[in-house]
Amino acid sequence: MKLEYDLSKLTIEAERDHPNAFRAEVYISDGFYPHFHRNPEIYLVYDGTVTVTINNVEYVLHGGxxxxxxxxxxxxxxxxxxxxxxxxxxxxxxxxxxxxxxPKRSLPTELLDVDKNKPLFDFIEQIKGTIAENSDRRRLLYYTYVNYILYLIVDTYGTSTTKAQTKHSTRNIVQYIYENAEKNLTLNSIAKEFGYSPGSLSHFFSRYIRIDFRTFLSDIRMQKVWELRDNPDYADRSIADLAILCGFNSVSSYYRACRRYDSNNNHVQEHKTTDD
Amino acid sequence: MKLEYDLSKLTIEAERDHPNAFRAEVYISDGFYPHFHRNPEIYLVYDGTVTVTINNVEYVLHGGxxxxxxxxxxxxxxxxxxxxxxxxxxxxxxxxxxxxxxPKRSLPTELLDVDKNKPLFDFIEQIKGTIAENSDRRRLLYYTYVNYILYLIVDTYGTSTTKAQTKHSTRNIVQYIYENAEKNLTLNSIAKEFGYSPGSLSHFFSRYIRIDFRTFLSDIRMQKVWELRDNPDYADRSIADLAILCGFNSVSSYYRACRRYDSNNNHVQEHKTTDD
Incomplete structure (x- = not known):
């Protein structure tokens, strides 16, 4: 049950990052290691104290x-x-x-008013355990849930201006790698794109992403293979085809990435432990 | 309280037909005269028996x-x-x-299974009295309501193929007039468009729409003026401008239409009577 808080490992949570995914959970946690995903997330503290770190900025959240x-x-x-x-x-x-x-607005980051948060917390409690697979057909229901959650947030906190990101922000580098993963990316080519020296970018990876660049890239490619595998438009393509399409130079590199991922996947399994 | 069931009058319910409108009501009714609107409608019989006529086809609905x-x-x-x-x-x-x-599917017409309808009937009862104005800012809430209602319907009854409409169907003629109301439409020009003789079209109007063509067209133009009046993009235009833009040949014809509409508007007022 005890989860080792392992900062050296970053996982992209491939199996839950589909654009049609929807997942609501309430559970007892002892923490979660640095990770990212393309899907936005709402994180709620029901009881206890959690230090949330987002792109190396720390927030301390209490119950509510x-x-x-x-x-x-x-x-x-x-x-x-x-x-x-x-x-x-x-x-x-x-x-x-x-x-x-x-348009051009985003969700507010901090939802700190315990009293005003009550309807949001109650609603998530009510729908906890909802897990939509990519192929799930109840999408009108997930539209219902998402619109209601966003309604509760916007009604209390309004929206936020989308901050002009500096070109070298963590989010932008991660997004750039994500969106170009099928290309022949190297530390050098990314450093050039963002006006860094390769040494600084390497430093950036060890400081903010805490995983080596090749593993990071390979995890992203693996996630993309998994997404295409579930996409009916690619139903007639072999895994080997999909691996090449997503940037692996052979199907063996793809399976190597899967084995490494599986051997670390117990973190994700632990994360899913719920309290009921 | 008693509503005269007046088949000679057809009203387009201008004030509730905005694309951002949302309205849910439960009330005691003694019937409602023929009308149409651009917004789709769900009609529910909680108790009693109602004969619903849609484009001259009759359905008898019982409670549930x-x-x-x-x-x-x-x-x-x-x-x-x-x-x-x-x-x-x-x-x-x-x-x-x-x-x-x-895509290319529509809602099923008949929702006749009393048991399976229960969640839908309960939900409408729960949100009854909700009325969104065009300028209402709680649109994420109305998205929530609509998606949940459509989810409940589709989950029980599936979707329906959008029937290939014959070119001269009632709906298509009404829609054509609606979408071209600002042009110089005449019985002759519409008859030509749908391959009718003007005499047949006149017969069509008296049989299906039960209102004379000029009044029908003028009601639609009036509705369009009201929509633009509420549209911030047209805030600097006078009513006279808007009347011309919507197809009236003068602002006086617009006001004539309003007076006639107001003198019949007690029907709509009666319709709004609720039971709580």
Whole structure:
């Protein structure tokens, strides 16, 4: 049950990062290591105290407080002992109503007003255990959930201006690698893209992403293979085809990545432990 | 309180037909005269018996049964005595999730399974009295409501193939007039468009729409003026400008239409009577 808080490992949570994913959980946690995903997340502390780190900025959350975590933000949860927490992983496809109603706005980061958060906390408690697979057909229901969650947040906190990101922000580098993973990316080519020396970028990886670049890239490619595998448009393609399409130079490199991922996957399994 | 069931009058319910409108009501009704709107509607019979006529086809609904009414369908409700009924008027803008999930599909017309309808009837009862104005800012909440209502319907009844409409169907003629109302439409030009003789079209109007063509066209133009009046993009235009833009040949014709509309508007007021 005890999860080792292992800062040297960063996982992209491939299996829950589909654009049609939706997942709401409430459970007893002892923390979670640095990770990121494309889908935005709402993280809620029901009881206890959690230090949330987002792109190396720390926030201390107490019971009744919550945060919105944007796409590609690297975040981790540090807990001294145990805390009762919840999260909602929101498939990007379900955010289109918000995006069209509030163009160029994003969700507020800090949801700290315990009293005003009550309807949000109650609603997540009510739908906890909901897990949508990519092929799940109840998408109108997930649209319902997402719109109601975003309604509760915006009604209390309003929206936030999307901050002009500096070109070298963590989120932008992660997103750039994510969106170009099928290309022949190297530390050198990325350093050039962001105006860094390769040495500085290497430093950036060890400081913010805490995983070596090749493993990071390979995890992202593996996630993309998994997404295409579930996509009906690619039903007639072999895994070997998909591996090449996503940037692996052979199907063996793909299976190597899977084996490494599986051997670390117990972290994700532990994360899923719920309290009921 | 008694509503005269006046088949000679057809009103387009201008004030509730905005694309951002949302309205859910449950009330005691003694019927409603033939009318149409661009927004789709769900009509529910809680107690009693209602004869629903849609484009001249009759359905008899008992307590616990409901129907989906498509855009531009001409529909009326005939009740022998009183019935407890509900309706939901769904602003077209809120149907985009359904439309992208189910391209080329529409809602099923008949929702007749009393047991399976229970969650839908309970939910409408729960949100009855919700009325969104065009300028209402709680649109994420209306997206929530609409997606949940459509989820409950699709989960029970599936979707329906959008029937290939014959070119001269009632809905298509009404829609054509609606979409071209600012042009110089005449019985002759519309007859030509749909391959009718002007005499047949006149017969069509008296049989299906039960209102003379000039009044019908003028009601539609008036509705469009009202929509633009509420649209911030047209805030600097005078009513005279808007009247011309919507197809009236003078501002006086617009005010004439309003006076006639107001003198018949008691029907709409009666319709709004609720039971609580």
């Amino acid at each position: 407080q919550a945060m919105c975590i944007n796409s590609y933000d690297i975040h981790s949860y540090k807990i001294d002992g145990l805390a009762r927490v919840g999260f909602v992983n929101i498939g990007l496809n379900y955010t289109n109503n918000f995006n069209s109603l509030y | 049964q409901a129907m989906c009414i498509n855009s531009y369908d001409i529909h009326s409700y005939k009740i022998d005595g009183l019935a407890r009924v509900g309706f939901v008027n769904i602003g077209l803008n809120y149907t985009n999730n359904f439309n992208s999930l189910y």
